[in-house]
Amino acid sequence: MSAGSAAARALPREPTAHPDADPGPAALMDCLMGFVRTHALRAALAAGLPEALGERALSAGELAAACGAEPRAMLRLARCLAEAGALVQTADGRFALSAWGHGLRAGVPGSARAYVEYVVDHVVPSARHLPELLRSGRAGAPFERENGRDFFAHFAGDPAAGAAFDAAMAATLAAVRAAVVEQDWAGVGSVVDVGGGNGSLLAALLDRHRHLRAVLAEQPHVLPGAARVLDAAGVIGRVRLQECDFFTAVPAGADRYLLARVLHDWDDGSALRILTAVRAALPPHGRLQVVELVLGRDSGWTMAYDLMMGMLLPGHERTAAEWRVLLGAAGLVLERIDPAGWRGSILTCRAAPTGPGLRA
Ligand SMILES: C[S@@+](CC[C@H](N)C(=O)[O-])C[C@H]1O[C@@H](n2cnc3c(N)ncnc32)[C@H](O)[C@@H]1O
Structure with missing residues (x-):
């Protein structure tokens, strides 16, 4: 032949001739x-x-x-x-x-293509160093061993890799963007996107809600690219581009703060510093919305994702209980968890009346 x-x-469509007497090996092979x-x-x-x-x-x-x-x-x-x-x-x-x-497919709305390329080309090679994470407990060590430098230094220092990373982030952001944009923004006048990346979330948000004004708070080297995205979307007149180190301070007094896919990059100590800076900026009526995975919510798949994160970065994913503790330590109260795309979640928080470190 x-x-x-x-x-x-055509593939033969036959019933399984020999159902597995012992499902163990089948489950093992499926996993492997x-x-x-x-x-x-x-x-x-x-x-x-x-x-x-x-x-x-x-x-x-x-x-x-x-x-x-x-x-x-x-x-x-x-x-x-x-x-x-x-x-x-x-x-x-x-x-x-x-x-x-x-x-x-390339070019279809919400295409996942760039994310698949990024995972296989830039994440999978670090997986062979997983034993190093187990030995040292140092999240991000496998990526450093594979690439000779840490995650963000690698993508900042290699334009082709950086472009692949940006495209992957844009692909997955498209999925959560709709959930953020479709919320009720009627009572909100101003929004700060903390670590807002290339501005594509704000671009969609301000395009849909014409009354909103925004601040993009980011590292200096990220702002020029974001300006281009916001300009192309025709919303840059309503955005202030603000250089920011989110470990130190974020712009104060906005009605709404967004922290999308930032905190899972960091260990609890660093995440607490970021949240404390946001808490200090948050007015009593304001809300912080954290866009992240909630570990174990809806799917065991998040457990594998968390382990993958451990190969790459110092951070980790968090359960709902862990989120409550971390947010509470920064003087924030978790009000709601709503679903976002790709099994993400939007965690809406308000300032605890007594502030961080204080007891009622
Ligand atoms: C994983 S990206 C998320 C970007 C965007 N929020 C999104 O969902 O696509 C994390 C962002 O944090 C920003 N970042 C890292 N360190 C920062 C710092 N010290 N101050 C402000 N932004 C920082 C990075 O530039 C990057 O854009």
């Missing part, structure tokens, strides 16, 4: 094969598979031709991706993108 005809053949699915996704992106499929269903042979791939190898890749859920297989054996597989 030629490779081409093998690729065109995770890396294959990870790299299969990355290879599919490199081959342009999601774009080649688009809205169509193609046989493996047609898909191979569209991607310039060897047909039998493409069949193996497509079957693995179908098992992983990125593709679905039609009754006649053709492959199409699944609902979330569509999100791997």
Whole structure:
């Protein structure tokens, strides 16, 4: 049989002939094969598979031709991706993108492509140094061992890697952005985005809510890029770009503060310093909204994500109870936890009346 005809053949749809008497080995293999699915996704992106499929269903042979791939190898890749859920297989054996597989296409709204590329290219290599995290307990050590410098120094010092990181952050931010923007902003006049990155969250927020004025509080080197994003969105006239070291002080007196995906980068001592600076700036009527994962909420997947963070950075993810303790230590009260995209959460906080370190 030629490779081409093998690729065109439909997958047999047979019931499992020998159900596992002992589910242990099956569970083990399922767990162990995770890396294959990870790299299969990355290879599919490199081959342009999601774009080649688009809205169509193609046989493996047609898909191979569209991607310039060897047909039998493409069949193996497509079957693995179908098992992983990125593709679905039609009754006649053709492959199409699944609902979330569509999100791997370049250029579609909320595309996850850049995030997959970043994880496989810039995170996965550090995983082999995981024993070092266990030995030393020093979060971020695996990344430093792999790259010779810490996470932020690496991405700041390598323009190509930095661009990949920024694109990945923008991809995942798109998912939480909608949840932040769609909240009720009617009673809010001013907002400070602390560590607001390239300004894309503020750009969407101010575009949607024309009455809002904002401050982007960031490190000096980040501000020029943010200015370009805010200018392109036509909202820069309502934004002040403020150089800020969030460990020291943040701009005071706004109605709303945002800390999106910042605190999980830091250990509890550093996170407490950031929150204490925000608490000092927060007026009695103001609210802080922290956009982060809540460990264990909705999914065990967050446990793996937390371990991944330990490979990269000094920080970690936190359970709801841990969030309450950390926020409380900074003189903040956690009022609500609402869901955001990609299994993120928005934690809304107000200032405790007595302030940090004081007892009622
Ligand atoms: C993971 S990014 C999150 C960016 C953005 N909030 C988002 O969700 O995409 C963390 C941000 O913290 C900023 N940052 C790091 N150290 C800082 C400091 N000392 N003061 C102010 N911002 C800082 C970085 O420049 C970066 O943009």
